[in-house]
Amino acid sequence: MPRYLVERTFPNGLAIPTNPDGAEACGGVVLRNAEGGVTWVHSYVSPDKRQTFCIYDAPSPEAIRSAAKRSDLPVDKITEVRVLDPYFYH
Known part of the structure; x- marks a missing residue:
């Protein structure tokens, strides 16, 4: 399955609490993604919490x-990506 980098902008910042409410919000995203065969692998969040860079496995953009x-x-931008591992060359 193809892997994608998904860039998002949150003008007011991303606010996911680190409590059961936040876990429920993330779990809901996972369930809704699964409806279309989409898997959220992980995300990176900018220090100001206004941008995220998310790795997804999905059949298509x-x-x-x-x-x-x-x-x-x-969704600002979706780019298909592949892993480049620096240890592959050793």
Whole structure:
């Protein structure tokens, strides 16, 4: 399955509490993603919490956009990516 980097902007910052409410919010995203065969692998968040860079496995960029819409998440850019491992060359 292809892997993608999904860039998002949150003008007011991303606010996910580190408590059961935050866990429930993330779990809901995972469930809604699964409806379209999309898997959220992990995300990186900028220090100001206004940008995220998320790694997803998905059948297509359109599947990611549909999943984001179901979760009311923005999508700025989707780029198909592959792993480059520096240890591969040793």
